[in-house]
Amino acid sequence: MMSLRPPHHRRAARRLLATWAGATAGVLVAGLAAIPAQAESGAGAPLGTVARTEGHARYEPGPCPRTADPAPAVEGARCGTLTVPENRARPNGRKITLGVEIVPAASGRPAPDPVVWFAGGPGDDAVSEIRLAIDGGLNRDRDVIFMSQRGTYSADPALTCPNIDQFNADALGLVYGAPSTGRLHVEATRACRDRLASHGADLSAYNGTESAADYADLRVALGIRQWNVFGISYGTDLALLYMRRHPQGLRSVGIDGVLPPSLAGGAVTWKAAREGFDGLFQACAQQSACNDRYPDLKATFERLVDELEARPITTTVTVAGHPAPVKVVLDGGVLVNWLVSATHLAAGVPRSIDELAHGNPQRIAEQWAGGKLSPQAVGRVSHGLAYGVFCSEWTPFESQDDVIRAGRRAFPSFPRSVLANAPMLAFLHADCRAWDVPAAPRSIRDVTRSDIPTLVLSGGFDAQTAPSSGPYAARTLSRSTEVTVPYVAHVVFADSPCAQTITRSFLNAPTAPDTGCLAGLRPPRFEIAP
Numbered sequence: 001m002m003s004l005r006p007p008h009h010r011r012a013a014r015r016l017l018a019t020w021a022g023a024t025a026g027v028l029v030a031g032l033a034a035i036p037a038q039a040e041s042g043a044g045a046p047l048g049t050v051a052r053t054e055g056h057a058r059y060e061p062g063p064c065p066r067t068a069d070p071a072p073a074v075e076g077a078r079c080g081t082l083t084v085p086e087n088r089a090r091p092n093g094r095k096i097t098l099g100v101e102i103v104p105a106a107s108g109r110p111a112p113d114p115v116v117w118f119a120g121g122p123g124d125d126a127v128s129e130i131r132l133a134i135d136g137g138l139n140r141d142r143d144v145i146f147m148s149q150r151g152t153y154s155a156d157p158a159l160t161c162p163n164i165d166q167f168n169a170d171a172l173g174l175v176y177g178a179p180s181t182g183r184l185h186v187e188a189t190r191a192c193r194d195r196l197a198s199h200g201a202d203l204s205a206y207n208g209t210e211s212a213a214d215y216a217d218l219r220v221a222l223g224i225r226q227w228n229v230f231g232i233s234y235g236t237d238l239a240l241l242y243m244r245r246h247p248q249g250l251r252s253v254g255i256d257g258v259l260p261p262s263l264a265g266g267a268v269t270w271k272a273a274r275e276g277f278d279g280l281f282q283a284c285a286q287q288s289a290c291n292d293r294y295p296d297l298k299a300t301f302e303r304l305v306d307e308l309e310a311r312p313i314t315t316t317v318t319v320a321g322h323p324a325p326v327k328v329v330l331d332g333g334v335l336v337n338w339l340v341s342a343t344h345l346a347a348g349v350p351r352s353i354d355e356l357a358h359g360n361p362q363r364i365a366e367q368w369a370g371g372k373l374s375p376q377a378v379g380r381v382s383h384g385l386a387y388g389v390f391c392s393e394w395t396p397f398e399s400q401d402d403v404i405r406a407g408r409r410a411f412p413s414f415p416r417s418v419l420a421n422a423p424m425l426a427f428l429h430a431d432c433r434a435w436d437v438p439a440a441p442r443s444i445r446d447v448t449r450s451d452i453p454t455l456v457l458s459g460g461f462d463a464q465t466a467p468s469s470g471p472y473a474a475r476t477l478s479r480s481t482e483v484t485v486p487y488v489a490h491v492v493f494a495d496s497p498c499a500q501t502i503t504r505s506f507l508n509a510p511t512a513p514d515t516g517c518l519a520g521l522r523p524p525r526f527e528i529a530p
Helices: 008-014 126-135 162-173 179-198 208-221 234-245 266-285 288-293 297-310 332-357 362-372 383-397 400-410 428-435 469-474 497-508 516-520
Strands: 040-042 052-054 057-061 078-085 095-103 115-118 144-147 227-232 250-256 313-319 322-330 454-459 480-485
Touching: 052 208, 057 208, 078 208, 095 126, 095 208, 115 126, 115 208, 115 234, 126 144, 144 208, 162 179, 162 322, 162 362, 179 383, 179 428, 208 234, 208 383, 227 234, 234 250, 250 497, 266 288, 266 297, 266 332, 266 400, 288 332, 297 332, 313 362, 322 332, 322 362, 332 362, 383 428, 454 469, 454 497, 469 480, 480 497, 497 516
Parallel strands: 115 144, 115 227, 227 250, 250 454, 454 480
Antiparallel strands: 052 057, 057 078, 078 095, 095 144, 313 322
16 A cells, blocks of 8 residues: 655655655754744743643643654744544543644744644655745745644654555565565555554544544644644645534635545546646647657557566666665556656656666666665554545445446556556555454545635646546635646645745635736656657
């Protein structure tokens, strides 16, 4: 299983989150001493500096949360923890603590309504995404609040599963979709489940419903009258659920890389792959240099998927930090998943596919292996939260046959062995049988209907959650602004200055953001091999 988070190798360049590879660097922000006049915890105290108990939740100021990598402190940050029941059905039972970090606004005259950041994944840690938010200027005019979702790296307990991450690295030398690989995958999942349960975790309590309630408790415990939500990737699923369950105090919502709860699962990832791939292939076809050098790239790619699935290629690559050569098996499933990730590095994709077609798999193999063998790929993701969401909110409402049918609609030529494993979600139904948590109520799949001002952002190259998912979500959000940023992959805020400008404009004017920068966007200049 891989989660629907933006891939690691993009974060190596832009500081992102995920399963392939990347860096979780800290951030040093200078000159952030200003405090919003009304963003206060009470009696004039700065936001996040006063302890408060509300119901069964308690906020306590304290040290800043741990980060996965050594990181300089954020200047002026105010930190603490939120303690909540692990399972709200048993409010007097076990408690868990969630790390909170509040980054001050850069402006000398900040707005009174802060932004709260909903991380992706499921299973990514919000505190590790601070630089992503600040690099995009999200804190220009407002404080930005980062709280670890339950079970993530800076929470206690952290439901990480290094053994699953290690299996994903070791599986580089296995055939991706083989039944034998699947059995080993499920064994790793079951071993993690058993370990977490033996430590007392109630695995049924790690899901979107409880996470949404955590954020509702945080707003009240911090004494915030009104705030704005900004969610990326899986964080959009959580944000749409939060809008339904806890609309109180919501001034506006931004969602980027949209995954509506009513669609979440394997089927939509096949749709996303089709749309994101086609966007990239079409951009190449529309550039004469790219089209002349790499004609009919779409057909070439789909032919290679079929050929590699029938006859996988085995090669070796050298990966930084690993002195010995690394064995890599490339089959059809690997090629599909590689391209889902590689849309974030679109300029090099046509050349990589062409080299593979001419017998040179090294570029693709090196990218595929580099992420899985990165130190940042081990022990960072909360598989406990990821499987809690997948296995209670997604798989109970979508069969394996549904996934295969969706794959066949999107890619009719692909063999069943490829279609059986949705992109980024390999062996998910078998994993969920091993994880064994109860299904959520069917209402978890309800469409979100709201008049809260909402910015709906999608990328034209998004092969993870589909450009079309944005308009789908926006149709029932009566005061939404729907924007598709062309030539950008999953989570446009991370890579597009235009998307960052639109987001900041939206926060200042939620019903009339300035989208004028879209008119000047141009496709990437694709690499042309000699």
